[in-house]
Amino acid sequence: MENVRATTRPALWLIASIILVALNLRPSMAAVGPLLSAIRGDIPLSFSTASLLTMLPVMAMGLAMFLGMRVAQRFGEHRTIVLSLVIIGVATVSRLYLDSTLELILSAVLAGVGIALIQAVMPALIKSRFSDNVSLFMGLYVTSIMGGAAIAASFSPFVLAQTGSWRMGLAIWALLALLALGFWFAQRSAIPQLPAAPKGRQESFAGNSRAWLLAIFFGLGTASYTCVLAWLAPYYVEKGWSEQNAGLLLGFLTAMEVISGLVTPAIANRSQDKRLVLAVLLMLIMAGFCGLILSPERFSLLWPCLLGLGIGGLFPMSLIVSLDHLDNPRRAGGLTAFVQGIGYLIAGLSPLIAGMIRDQLGSFEWAWWSLTAVMAVMIVMVLRFNPKRYAQHIQ
Structure with a gap:
């Protein structure tokens, strides 16, 4: 029904x-x-x-x-x-x-x-x-x-x-x-009126370690999005590309994000356990960054394609995993608000940090290496997202 x-x-x-x-x-x-x-x-x-x-x-x-x-x-x-x-x-x-x-x-x-x-x-x-x-x-x-x-x-x-x-x-x-x-x-x-959260004082997730894990996971993933959005085109301009072609390359990456954002959640919807999907997305991002570093001119469409598919799927999946932790829509909304609040504060710093790395070390490649390492850490974090244990982490 x-x-x-x-x-x-x-x-x-x-x-x-x-x-x-x-x-x-x-x-x-x-x-x-x-x-x-x-x-x-x-x-x-x-x-x-x-x-x-x-x-x-x-x-x-x-x-x-x-x-x-x-x-x-x-x-x-x-x-x-x-x-x-x-x-x-x-x-x-x-x-x-x-x-x-x-x-x-x-x-x-x-x-x-x-x-x-x-x-x-x-x-x-x-x-x-x-x-x-x-x-x-x-x-x-x-x-x-x-x-x-x-x-x-x-x-x-x-x-x-x-x-x-x-x-x-x-x-x-x-x-x-x-x-x-x-x-x-x-x-x-x-527009549905959301069911009220359990009675009592306004629930805070600031003291919950799982909420912080979800927030950091979302923030680090979104950091890759904001960094690529800010610096992919300038990176290729430094490689000798015209600004127009570099912009078109960024547009191609965004198109891949849209495709992945539609397809990935539909695939993930078949299972309660989202860990395999998350790990695959993170590996796609890592492969994209490694390609930008090691062979930016060859297969120049492949690396933005991999990055777009990974980042485009990771963004919604990070929120979906947060929503899966709670059944009550208002409580789940409160959790995702906390996750996004902390996450965007983390992600907002990433373009600035990448720019500082570029100024100090003379190349965006070190920023890409740093993000590759961050994605590897996130794969380890994914292992903790076992849906059978969600209730233990957030009551």
Whole structure:
């Protein structure tokens, strides 16, 4: 009966709305990179300061994640997402009127807060509405997030070319927030009211070692995503590639992420034990990094392909494993909010650390070696994710 219920027309509208909401969670960051040279021609912006446009929103996402479930408990899941879309839309459209570096950074941080509120609420909502197919619909949600990044990165330069304004290239994505807001508001009756968590004081996962393990695992995996997003194109530019071709290579990697984000959770949904899938994804990432280091020019499409398939699957699977630890959707949502909060704080530092490694040692290769070692550590961490013991770790 659950599968029948999940395929009704209201559910299909809800799925479409979730996809549209998810598409809004990366354009505010992804559109900046392709337009950076045009932005720097108008606003004094060093490359180190430009890195803050990615780092600070991710950090803001981490900090605001801890507030997301509390906001949802006070206003409800539906109103929280409406509020978040408004915040993202306002932050995005404000870029039409930016005249300073500080204003650009503040708009990025504000968008990060809106993004965090949605990412705190959405996993719990998906677990509640699609309880029999959590992996499948989490994969669809996360894939839509990555798709939003790909769309913004690809089309923002086109908007710049057509309008001659980088501000329009950044601000046009407010229309996407407006579209998502319309869909979300129109089918509010399909939004489930999440069951309450057990009575008592607000549950905190800060003292639970398993919650920290999940958070560190998510953070390290997301660190590989943020680092590749920031530095893959510059790495190949240093190898003699044109900026356009290096950007296309990054776009190809993002396309592989989208494919893996759809396929991997669907495969993993067949089994409660996700350890083998996680280990394979991490080995794909390790192979991709080793290829970038040892033979970047030969098989130049293969290494981004491996990285994209690994990273694209690892992102949703990290959240799915967290959701699997608890049956109550609101408690599971609280856990994933904690996991993402700590995780994004970790991931936000990775592009900066990689940039420092590049400045000190003269090559991005040492950053790739470091991430390869991190992936090896994560494989060891995967061994502890035995589903038969989940109840022992989080009561």
